[in-house]
Amino acid sequence: MRYISNPAYQPKSRHKSAFSPRERIVFGNILKYxxxxxxxxxxxxxxxxLISRSFFSFNESVGYTxxxxxxxxxxxIESYIEAFSxxxxxxxxxxxxxxxxxxxxxxxxxxxxxxxxxAYAFTKIKFKxxxxxxxxxxxxxxxxxxxxxxxxxQMFWKMGWTNTLLPITIPCFFGGGILNIFMIMxxxxxxxxxxxxxxxxxxxxxxxxxxxxxxxxIKPIIIYMMVTAFFGAWNDFSGPLMYIKSNASEAFTLNLxxxxxxxxxxxxxxxxxxxxxxxxxxxxxxxxxxxxxxQKQLINGLTFGAVxx
Amino acid sequence: xxxxxxNKIKENLVGYLLILPLLVSLTVFTIYPLGLALFQSFFTDxxxxxxxxxDWSTFGFQNYINAFQDEGxxxxxxLTFTYAGITVPLMLTLSFLASYALSKDFKGxxxxxxxxxxxxxxxxxxxxxxYSYIYAGxxxxxxxxxxxxLHIRDFLSEDAIVFFDNELEVVAMTSFISMGLxxxxxxxxxxxxxxxxxxxxxxxxxxxxxxxxxxxxxxxTIPMMSKYIFYQVISAFIGAxxxxxxxxxxxxxxxxxxxxxxxxxxxxxxxxxxxxxxxxYASALSYILFVIIxxxxxxxxxxxxxxxxxxxx
Numbered sequence: 001m002r003y004i005s006n007p008a009y010q011p012k013s014r015h016k017s018a019f020s021p022r023e024r025i026v027f028g029n030i031l032k033y034x035x036x037x038x039x040x041x042x043x044x045x046x047x048x049x050l051i052s053r054s055f056f057s058f059n060e061s062v063g064y065t066x067x068x069x070x071x072x073x074x075x076x077i078e079s080y081i082e083a084f085s086x087x088x089x090x091x092x093x094x095x096x097x098x099x100x101x102x103x104x105x106x107x108x109x110x111x112x113x114x115x116x117x118x119a120y121a122f123t124k125i126k127f128k129x130x131x132x133x134x135x136x137x138x139x140x141x142x143x144x145x146x147x148x149x150x151x152x153x154q155m156f157w158k159m160g161w162t163n164t165l166l167p168i169t170i171p172c173f174f175g176g177g178i179l180n181i182f183m184i185m186x187x188x189x190x191x192x193x194x195x196x197x198x199x200x201x202x203x204x205x206x207x208x209x210x211x212x213x214x215x216x217x218i219k220p221i222i223i224y225m226m227v228t229a230f231f232g233a234w235n236d237f238s239g240p241l242m243y244i245k246s247n248a249s250e251a252f253t254l255n256l257x258x259x260x261x262x263x264x265x266x267x268x269x270x271x272x273x274x275x276x277x278x279x280x281x282x283x284x285x286x287x288x289x290x291x292x293x294x295q296k297q298l299i300n301g302l303t304f305g306a307v308x309x
Numbered sequence: 310x311x312x313x314x315x316n317k318i319k320e321n322l323v324g325y326l327l328i329l330p331l332l333v334s335l336t337v338f339t340i341y342p343l344g345l346a347l348f349q350s351f352f353t354d355x356x357x358x359x360x361x362x363x364d365w366s367t368f369g370f371q372n373y374i375n376a377f378q379d380e381g382x383x384x385x386x387x388l389t390f391t392y393a394g395i396t397v398p399l400m401l402t403l404s405f406l407a408s409y410a411l412s413k414d415f416k417g418x419x420x421x422x423x424x425x426x427x428x429x430x431x432x433x434x435x436x437x438x439x440y441s442y443i444y445a446g447x448x449x450x451x452x453x454x455x456x457x458x459l460h461i462r463d464f465l466s467e468d469a470i471v472f473f474d475n476e477l478e479v480v481a482m483t484s485f486i487s488m489g490l491x492x493x494x495x496x497x498x499x500x501x502x503x504x505x506x507x508x509x510x511x512x513x514x515x516x517x518x519x520x521x522x523x524x525x526x527x528x529x530t531i532p533m534m535s536k537y538i539f540y541q542v543i544s545a546f547i548g549a550x551x552x553x554x555x556x557x558x559x560x561x562x563x564x565x566x567x568x569x570x571x572x573x574x575x576x577x578x579x580x581x582x583x584x585x586x587x588x589x590y591a592s593a594l595s596y597i598l599f600v601i602i603x604x605x606x607x608x609x610x611x612x613x614x615x616x617x618x619x620x621x622x
Binding site: 032033036039040042043044045046047049050053070114117118120121122125126127128130133136137140141142143144145146147148149150151152154155157171173174175176178181206234235237238255258259263273276277279280283284287288291292295298299300 | 320321323324325327328330331332333334335337338339341342343345346349357407410415417419421422423424425426427428430431432433434435436438439440442443451490491493494498501502505544547550551553554572575576579588591592595596598599602603606
């Protein structure tokens with residue numbers, strides 16, 4: 001009787017479900033993974049198109065009239081063979097690769113280094129007008145890129161830098177971007193002051209304190225910056241396109257080479273979607289590897305700075 | 310005393326030495342171009358030459374007056390505001406939620422993080438081709454062939470649906486914005502880092518108190534993420550207002566003018582190796598864009614009562 005009078009007690013409810021608790025966990029997991037997988041269909045779609053179309057035969061890839069399937073009827077690597085069959089293409093590709101590596105190296109070294117220098121100065125050294133300079137620099141993020149593009153182009157053109165790699169390499173060594181500086185500053189601030197003070201008492205010089213003491217402590221953010229600098233430089237298309245014209249093939253970056261040779265209106269293989277996709281796959285591989293390899297650092301790099309602020 | 314002064318000088322010297330690269334880039338690559346663009350925006354009929362000769366008889370606000378009297382300018386401005394107004398909240402909300410799901414540690418979480426990020430790993434020049442194929446306004450386009458199999462066609466022309474080049478602004482804009490959704494994963498490393506930085510103890514305490522999950526999400530997660538959200542809102546707005554020549558990768562006609570954003574108008578005005586005689590007009594338009602972006606950023610900074618900084622009390 002007392003069970004009935006107690007509304008909170010419902011002895012049958014535990015057995016109402018046809019499933020045991022264990023089964024319920026299993027079903028819950030299946031449902032969870034199903035929900036996680038649904039967006040994957042969407043996000044993986046461009047990637048699937050990229051891969052599968054690189055394996056189309058030429059005839060099938062241009063057979064628009066019959067409608068294109070997502071996957072080829074016969075998988076073939078003829079596009080991969082065609083992409084590198086001729087020596088001119090191979091040379092052009094290698095030249096582009098060399099140039100891109102130069103640009104990437106400048107970015108990966110120059111951007112974190114100069115950003116670190118500025119960030120160290122802003123946080124650790126009390127020089128005059130540092131707040132004013134920092135505020136002005138931070139304000140520049142509001143300037144639309146296109147506003148600076150026109151005068152900067154004029155500048156490089158007058159200096160004779162256009163059609164060379166200089167406009168996309170030299171600026172890497174100047175400042176490294178105020179947002180990067182800002183992020184590194186957050187990291188340096190999170191290092192306990194005592195470490196620095198002890199080093200000063202021990203008579204450590206400034207370069208020692210900077211590069212031997214501080215730099216190893218903020219390694220995560222530096223790695224993060226190197227990875228993003230790599231991505232940016234590897235993927236940059238509008239920068240090279242603006243400064244290097246189609247007749248300056250010596251200075252082509254990989255992106256530019258592929259664009260002029262395969263993607264622009266006048267190129268001879270514009271009508272070869274399968275070969276275009278081969279270059280897409282090739283361009284993607286380094287980024288994919290780096291993203292997977294540094295995935296942990298990409299997340300940790302940011303976390304550390306956020307914990308203490 | 311002299312030692313103190315000497316130290317002071319030394320400190321200043323070292324400081325300026327370290328920020329020298331930044332100072333050079335600020336003056337040479339930012340402030341000087343900014344001034345040059347402002348100066349040139351007051352001239353009409355300006356062509357880039359090795360030695361620029363400025364025709365002082367054209368000096369004045371003519372470029373700005375022309376812009377405000379041009380219907381195309383107002384149209385592009387409206388399009389830019391529409392695009393930014395829709396895409397920023399939409400993308401931020403979706404990427405926030407997706408990253409929240411990805412930030413949980415479960416078996417296979419790292420694989421999902423890569424998969425959600427995949428579209429951002431495709432090089433820009435190639436992804437343009439892929440999206441053009443997906444959104445092609447003909448029967449072979451992926452979306453159209455999908456719709457064909459469902460017997461859906463354009464109800465006006467009874468033909469394949471034209472997406473970017475559609476005459477209806479709604480369709481063109483919707484297609485363009487929906488394409489951006491592939492990039493949701495792009496900011497996920499940033500968001501996930503933020504979610505992981507929230508101390509676990511907050512959640513444990515809330516769970517002990519028996520607080521419901523949605524309430525935890527709104528009362529702990531979102532406030533703790535507020536500075537990340539604020540940073541993303543600012544950079545997303547600044548980015549969205551600059552939308553420009555990227556459109557040309559998908560539609561050469563800028564969607565029949567329906568995607569003729571202000572950034573694209575500027576690019577087209579200054580195009581052809583920047584050799585067109587309209588450098589002045591392009592600079593004037595960019596300055597208008599600068600004022601809009603700057604104004605919005607300042608408003609956002611001024612009226613944010615929402616951001617919570619730890620230890621800020």
